[in-house]
Amino acid sequence: MANGRKxxxxxxxxxxxxxxxxxxxxxxxxxxxxxxxxSARTAAKSREMHNATLAAQNVVETMNxxxxxxxxxxxxxxKKSSGxxxxxxxxxxxxAGLYTxxxxxxxxxxxxxxxxxxPDGEIYYIGLNDVASAKSTYDAMVELNANVFQSYNDNYITxxxxxxxxxxQPMDDGATLNxxxxxxxxxxxxxxxxxxxxxxxxxxxxxxxxxxxxxRNIDINITRSGSGANAIVAVNARYTxxxxxxxxxxxxxxxxxxxxxxxxxxxxxxxxxxxxxxxxGSAADFTSVxxxxxxxxxxxxxxxxxxxxxxxxxxxFTFFLVKQNTPGYTDGVKDGIDxxxxxxxxLSLKEPYxxxxxxxxxxxxxxxxxxxxxxxxxxxxxxxxxxxxxxWFSYDTxxxxxxxxxxxxxxxxxxxxxxxxxxxxxxxxTLSFDASKLE
Numbered sequence: 058m059a060n061g062r063k064x065x066x067x068x069x070x071x072x073x074x075x076x077x078x079x080x081x082x083x084x085x086x087x088x089x090x091x092x093x094x095x096s097a098r099t100a101a102k103s104r105e106m107h108n109a110t111l112a113a114q115n116v117v118e119t120m121n122x123x124x125x126x127x128x129x130x131x132x133x134x135x136k137k138s139s140g141x142x143x144x145x146x147x148x149x150x151x152x153a154g155l156y157t158x159x160x161x162x163x164x165x166x167x168x169x170x171x172x173x174x175x176p177d178g179e180i181y182y183i184g185l186n187d188v189a190s191a192k193s194t195y196d197a198m199v200e201l202n203a204n205v206f207q208s209y210n211d212n213y214i215t216x217x218x219x220x221x222x223x224x225x226q227p228m229d230d231g232a233t234l235n236x237x238x239x240x241x242x243x244x245x246x247x248x249x250x251x252x253x254x255x256x257x258x259x260x261x262x263x264x265x266x267x268x269x270x271x272x273r274n275i276d277i278n279i280t281r282s283g284s285g286a287n288a289i290v291a292v293n294a295r296y297t298x299x300x301x302x303x304x305x306x307x308x309x310x311x312x313x314x315x316x317x318x319x320x321x322x323x324x325x326x327x328x329x330x331x332x333x334x335x336x337x338g339s340a341a342d343f344t345s346v347x348x349x350x351x352x353x354x355x356x357x358x359x360x361x362x363x364x365x366x367x368x369x370x371x372x373x374f375t376f377f378l379v380k381q382n383t384p385g386y387t388d389g390v391k392d393g394i395d396x397x398x399x400x401x402x403x404l405s406l407k408e409p410y411x412x413x414x415x416x417x418x419x420x421x422x423x424x425x426x427x428x429x430x431x432x433x434x435x436x437x438x439x440x441x442x443x444x445x446x447x448x449w450f451s452y453d454t455x456x457x458x459x460x461x462x463x464x465x466x467x468x469x470x471x472x473x474x475x476x477x478x479x480x481x482x483x484x485x486x487t488l489s490f491d492a493s494k495l496e
Contacts, residue, residue: 104191105193105487106488107191108190108191108192108193109190109193109195109487109488110490111190111191112189112190112193112195112197112488113473113475113488113490114490115188116149116185116188116197116199116473116490117471117473117490117492117494119146119148119149120199120201120494121471121492121494121495122145123144123145123146124176124496125181125201125469125494125496126176127144127145128145128146128183129155129174129175129176129181130174131143131144131145131153132146132153132154132155132171132174132183133171133174135152136154136171137171137172146185149188149189150185150186150187150188150197151186151187152185152186152187153183153184153185153186154167154168154183154184155168155171155174155181155182155183155184156168156182156183156184156198156482157182158182164482164483165182165198165481165482167184177465177466178203178466179202179203179204179466180200180201180202180203180204181200181201182198182199182200183198183199183201184196184197184198184199184482185197185198185199186478187478188475194478195475195476195477195478195487196476196477196478196480196482197473197474197476198473198476198482199471199472200470200471200472200474201469201471201494202469202470202472203466203468203470205469205470206468206470206493209468210465210466210467210468211464212464213462213463213464214462214463214464214465214467215460216462216463216465218344218345218375218377219344219345220345220347221336221342221344222292222335222336222343222345222346222347223335223346223347223349224292224294224333224335224336224346224347224348224349225349226349226350226351226381228351236351237296237298238271238273238296238298238351238353239268240331241271241273241296241300241331242264242265242266242267242268242271243264244327244329245264245267245271245300245302245326245329246262246263246264246266246267248302248326248327249262249266249302249304249326252302252304252324252326253304256306256322256324257306257307258304258305258306258307260304260305262302266302267300269353269354270300270355271298271299271300271353271355272299272355272362273296273297273298273353274296274297274363274364274365275295275296275297275350275362275363275364275365276294276295276297276365276367277293277294277335277346277348277364277365277366277376278292278293278294278295278367278369279291279292279346279366279367279368279369279370279372279374279420280369281340281370281372283340286341288339288340288341289337289338289339289340290336290337290338290340290343290372291334291336291337292334292335292336292343292346293332293335294332294333294335294348295330295331295332295333296330296331296332296333297329297330298328298329298330299325299326299328300326301323301324301325301326302323302324302326303321303322303323303324304321304322304323304324305319305320305321306319306320306321306322307319308320335348340372343372343374344374344375345374345375345376346375346376346377347377347379348376348377348378348379349381350364350378350379350380350381351381351383351384352383352396352397352400352402352426354383354396354399361401361402362403363402363403363405364402364404364405365404365405365407366378366404366405366407366420367407368406368407368408368409368419368420369407369409370409371408371409371419372419372420373419373420374420374421375420375421375422375461376420376421377423377424377459377461378404378422378423378424378425378426379424379425379459380426383396400426401426402426404422404424404426406420406422408420421461423458423459423461424458424459425458425459465496466496468493468494468495468496469493469494469495469496470491470492470493470494471491471492471494472490472491473489473490473491473492474486474488474489474490475488475489475490
């Protein structure tokens with residue numbers, strides 16, 4: 058170039074160069090965009106799973122914080138009354154219902170009758186609506202399944218029972234006869250003296266001659282009166298005694314003079330009864346009777362005492378019949394005779410057949426005595442009352458127990474399936490979560 062100057066090229070990029078540049082840029086940017094989009098989707102999915110997991114955990118924690126009976130009663134009250142709340146479930150759901158599951162169609166259907174929901178089933182399906190977590194909302198189907206832990210739930214456990222009605226057979230205080238056995242024996246002794254005098258006998262008889270030689274019946278009558286909040290339950294016990302005495306009646310000659318010989322004459326004495334009030338109060342507070350008694354060791358087969366529980370109105374309660382150690386007997390043994398081993402009683406539980414309509418008793422009876430479980434008789438000749446054959450409906454002898462126990466379902470598997478709202482629990486769940494619930 059002239060004068061030593063360099064020329065400047067202002068032509069720019071050619072089309073080929075531009076295309077090559079764009080291609081290089083696309084090769085570099087496309088993977089970056091894929092990474093960014095994938096990362097965003099993963100983050101969103103992670104947030105959704107996190108929210109769903111928190112929602113499921115909240116459901117499980119709420120279920121574990123409540124007894125099954127509370128959950129069912131809250132839902133039943135909510136369904137039967139438009140003004141009722143959801144109780145403890147209101148913290149996690151706007152509404153709830155109980156459902157049945159159809160395995161053939163893999164669908165749920167809400168039950169229509171909420172009047173008799175009890176916490177003694179094996180499987181429950183509880184549908185919860187609008188379960189919220191962060192900015193996400195779900196419908197949750199909760200399955201409570203006791204069958205998963207069947208071997209554990211089949212083991213019997215002791216159940217808690219309030220001692221709200223307690224009766225203990227009185228004992229003598231030394232100066233006064235308080236024990237009905239002693240009172241009855243004293244009455245028979247007085248009767249025997251009077252009867253002996255009328256027969257011309259010179260007898261020396263005392264109440265000790267009748268203790269454990271009387272036939273005793275104990276009738277416990279449970280009745281209900283009134284209705285609703287004003288209903289009253291009355292429990293009354295009657296001890297009834299019969300006894301006989303054999304007199305040595307003098308033999309007289311033709312002139313009416315005693316010959317010195319005697320004839321044995323057995324006379325049945327008058328019946329004696331003692332009545333006691335065991336309970337008289339609100340039916341709502343009546344759940345159990347604890348009846349403590351001393352055995353009557355008149356143990357001949359024909360004279361075994363009878364203990365009858367008359368549950369006239371078919372009330373559901375627990376009855377504990379407790380045989381105590383008799384004073385003067387060490388572990389039931391006296392003068393080398395094991396009276397407890399010889400003792401038994403005919404025990405009958407009488408209940409109304411029109412209420413029962415089945416083979417199981419309404420009341421539950423527990424006892425520590427050896428009881429011959431008898432059939433007894435019907436309460437009224439022309440009634441629909443039916444007598445059942447004792448505690449376990451058997452003619453055999455029971456070993457008995459004073460522990461109220463049952464194979465209650467106390468461990469449930471909890472499965473929570475979360476669905477999008479308003480999908481009626483149909484389709485694949487957003488999340489399935491498993492846990493356990495201990496009652």
